[in-house]
Amino acid sequence: MAFQVLRKEGFARLGQLTLAHGVVETPVFMPVGTYGVVKTQSPQELKQLGTQILLGNTYHLFLRPGLEILEKWGGLHAFMNWQGPILTDSGGFQVFSLGTLRKITDEGARFRSPLNGDEIFLTPELAAKIQQVIGSDIAMVLDECIALPATPAQIESAVKRSAQWAERFFEVPSLPGQKRYAILQGGTSLEFRKLSWELSQKLPMDGLAIGGLSVGEPHHEMIMILEGLAPLLPAELPHYLMGVGTPRDILEAVRCGVDQFDCVLPTRNARNGGFFTQNGLLNIRNAEFKWDSGPIDENCRCECCSNYSRAYLRHLFQVKEILGCRLATTHNLYYYHSFLKQIREALQQGRFQAFYEAHQPVLAQAYPDRWERSLEENKKESL
């Protein structure tokens, strides 16, 4: 079996996912490497930070460098010189983000290339083909994502269309060694989530993803869906929560049986001077850090915290030096990987529940969603 559950505690699982380019310990965080690079980081650095598996964006890689280049190199691994596992999304979320610039029918999604205006018609079959050319270890079905809030009719339509697309996706002969995951849609309606599962369950999937969350709904609604889905998710398959989230989201989702995560938060916040800590996002641009000779986090062993003061890091952002953004990315990815490692250790030692109870209240306060914060705080923060 590609996926093995080593320990269970409630719905939470410690697992091992064996892929073409290596074994991944789960629960795992997958940094986002949109264009065949995790912003500011080299593949060697990612490995040193504890990265086990990367995410690549099908939509972006299709545009640049494009399939011809990737074909010549025999896939993304060789092109970017990353020897570990890669998961690719299907491009569905990016097409959804194009808003009115795309037209979605039962056939697929039609849009124009932002580079040269060429018409592109992304179908489930093309999404499968692109991901085969990329040569990812895990490929995702093409799904239809919708914005929340949405009407029941809109949600139902997206669930059914996604199920049809998933069937077409799995009809494409698979690439040897490549795992394929289905995706559940259904917004924040548990009923539609169950429908999505019923329509998907017969697919020959190697893993199951939960899509269409963390797209604007309150935190508690996401948790409600995850709690509702937890008993339904197939126990023998890895569960991947797409595009999520804060450390708090991740802790809750692990409790609900999720094994894989990806999110732009650690890399995107780094570019704006946001450093992840147990006590929330620290914005290094704040004037209070001008004289601060301490590290971002005294207990952190990353390259950034081992070598540089808050005052120096603030200076780097003040003068717009790239090293600031690099060091913030280094710290944030280290923070995420260390947090997941702590979770795996707790699961290994049968004390995940205690870990959850100790950390959940702290993280809930450190990472409130925008519905839990004042207008004033929302203006200042940008999680």
Added chain:
Amino acid sequence: MAFQVLRKEGFARLGQLTLAHGVVETPVFMPVGTYGVVKTQSPQELKQLGTQILLGNTYHLFLRPGLEILEKWGGLHAFMNWQGPILTDSGGFQVFSLGTLRKITDEGARFRSPLNGDEIFLTPELAAKIQQVIGSDIAMVLDECIALPATPAQIESAVKRSAQWAERFFEVPSLPGQKRYAILQGGTSLEFRKLSWELSQKLPMDGLAIGGLSVGEPHHEMIMILEGLAPLLPAELPHYLMGVGTPRDILEAVRCGVDQFDCVLPTRNARNGGFFTQNGLLNIRNAEFKWDSGPIDENCRCECCSNYSRAYLRHLFQVKEILGCRLATTHNLYYYHSFLKQIREALQQGRFQAFYEAHQPVLAQAYPDRWERSLEENKKESL
């Protein structure tokens, strides 16, 4: 003695410069770390690349982070976490670059802070004080730089004012452990250069710099000045050619007895996709590299050339990923440091003349100045 000449061949010297933060083998290239950081690189990486000594810009550091911060940290070394030697310029060149925004009198240079409009009055005494707060291993006198071409009267005036400023600079009690260099001005007139030397020679200098070159004059005029100065430069002191230059410039200057160099070319070109090679600057954005699976330079052992193809590097620049700029900086600094190391080895082995004869024609073709190129080529290139 702080400076020891170990070998001589013609005017070229192999030397050893003992500074407060370490010993520097000369001839040496000093990367430019304007704001307390060499763009995109961490101090550890610089050391691995072979950097022996950094340059910091007094003007920029005075503005940000400012003297109060540097004083609290006890200098730039601790603030930026670089344990090796640092040379600081005096701010003269940056003030000169402000053009009509500054007013220069015999007293000093008056200008407004680009940050907050505050009036700043940079005097020889203040330049000395700032560099003492920075705590650099080598401090430079404040000089008056002028643009070329200039009238004889303008050049003479700058030479005389620079000499007066240098006297005032050396009247400031020195910081224990800090070396102080005088600067020769005089444009491309050997006569005024000699005057500058006559007016400076009694100063208690630890080294002598040649300023005001590589500011727009043709390559051959710079070489003529260097050749004319070579027999005049004090043999027991280190000679530093400020702000120079291409690998070709450096080879010629070593032949004329220069020991220290700084230049923004390797870091600035990196940001635009320019990679230094023996055959000239390779612009990775060019379409011809789209399918090129080879490294920038097959014989280069740097991290960039050991791991990435030209096609991938071009892709990084196409999608504006910071890793591209980082890897180009890594390669270019490695190239410069390796080139200087080859020169030192040739001097050590008494074969500098042969080295010069083998490399000079190649580099002259690879790095023509804008006077030697066609209008067409000048449009394309930006050395």
